[in-house]
Amino acid sequence: MDEFASIRHWTADRQGENWQQRRGVVRGIGDDTAVVDAALAEDGVASPKRLLLAVDTMVETVHFKQSTMRDEDVGYKALAANISDIAAMGGMPLHALVSVSVPPAYTPERMRRLYDGLYECAERYGVAIVGGDTTSSPGQLVVAVTVTGTVEAGRELLRSGAKPGDAVFVTGAVGKSAAGLHALLAQEREQRAGERLSPAEFSGTGEELLVLAHQRPNPSVRAGRLLQECGSCRSLNDVSDGLASEAWEIAEASKLRLVLNEALLPRSGSLAAYAAKVGIDPLEWMLYGGEDYVLLGTMDSQDADGMRAVFHEEGLPFFIIGETEEGEPGVVLASGSQSQGDKRGPSTHSCRRIELKKRGYNHF
Numbered sequence: 001m002d003e004f005a006s007i008r009h010w011t012a013d014r015q016g017e018n019w020q021q022r023r024g025v026v027r028g029i030g031d032d033t034a035v036v037d038a039a040l041a042e043d044g045v046a047s048p049k050r051l052l053l054a055v056d057t058m059v060e061t062v063h064f065k066q067s068t069m070r071d072e073d074v075g076y077k078a079l080a081a082n083i084s085d086i087a088a089m090g091g092m093p094l095h096a097l098v099s100v101s102v103p104p105a106y107t108p109e110r111m112r113r114l115y116d117g118l119y120e121c122a123e124r125y126g127v128a129i130v131g132g133d134t135t136s137s138p139g140q141l142v143v144a145v146t147v148t149g150t151v152e153a154g155r156e157l158l159r160s161g162a163k164p165g166d167a168v169f170v171t172g173a174v175g176k177s178a179a180g181l182h183a184l185l186a187q188e189r190e191q192r193a194g195e196r197l198s199p200a201e202f203s204g205t206g207e208e209l210l211v212l213a214h215q216r217p218n219p220s221v222r223a224g225r226l227l228q229e230c231g232s233c234r235s236l237n238d239v240s241d242g243l244a245s246e247a248w249e250i251a252e253a254s255k256l257r258l259v260l261n262e263a264l265l266p267r268s269g270s271l272a273a274y275a276a277k278v279g280i281d282p283l284e285w286m287l288y289g290g291e292d293y294v295l296l297g298t299m300d301s302q303d304a305d306g307m308r309a310v311f312h313e314e315g316l317p318f319f320i321i322g323e324t325e326e327g328e329p330g331v332v333l334a335s336g337s338q339s340q341g342d343k344r345g346p347s348t349h350s351c352r353r354i355e356l357k358k359r360g361y362n363h364f
Ligand SMILES: Nc1ncnc2c1ncn2[C@@H]1O[C@H](COP(=O)(O)OP(=O)(O)OP(=O)(O)O)[C@@H](O)[C@H]1O
Pocket: 007, 010, 011, 028, 029, 030, 031, 032, 033, 034, 055, 056, 085, 240, 241
């Protein structure tokens, strides 16, 4: 049973509508965050804002190793990954609760450094850290962060709102984090056995930006707010498990197909250079890598140019990478097409369509 099937097995049809409704639950399990009508939660009148609630966990050896992340990076990324889910609803992040399970290797100084990173991220995104929980751990460090946020009622950007004929967009390059992890793990293998492993120094090298993307991801809060305000964004998700996997989630929730145009996928120069150096197809990292925390969504295709202009004005990247179409839920990668922006092939090129598997990072 995979991760998604497990969650369904544990939770599907386990609670009647009664308590969900009486507690103002607009959207429960199944999206980037839960959506709760704050006023209805207390049997009050309708609120102009709704509460967003989410938790994500980082586990040593699963999400990071001593050789891939400094302690302050672990703190920063644990909060950033959570803020990213609020961004993926078009919301404003507000509060965080931090639960840590601390093994003996993590001295008070190391934990203080982890909190340096947490607070750095909190300051940058205007999040108040309001509590948490602390336990010992026999082996690995576990950091679980719960975030709250708000969004204008009825304006939350769900995975389920896409319509056939929408434009598909991403708010940044994908694959850099996975390439950065590859560089860090390659460095780890080069270090002598028994040496205390620490994150490799990449400053001044071509890999520096990739490693930074892995250790210090920037959740797309401003982008999410712009998309929420514009009114033409129909579905949204953040890229934690990989582009293909997140596209599948929108396809399933909205009951349609996403057609991604390979030539339109943003290609980072540093990613291409590193992929060539180590002989790996960069597409593998771009489609299945994950942990990029950019936003993937769909919008009214008529407003796509306007949206691109709004993002440009704010100095933010925005790429139209495909479109949606009616059909059985699925994700297709089209290459060699003649669509706009594909400058690589002659116009006689035939379009190749590959069905993408729902593959990405899966915990089970
Ligand atoms: N153990 C659990 N019990 C109840 N609900 C869960 C559990 N694990 C996940 N969920 C719910 O399942 C849905 C999908 O969760 P998931 O963690 O895949 O989303 P995400 O945080 O956007 O992705 P990622 O964890 O890759 O960042 C969410 O609504 C989440 O609250």
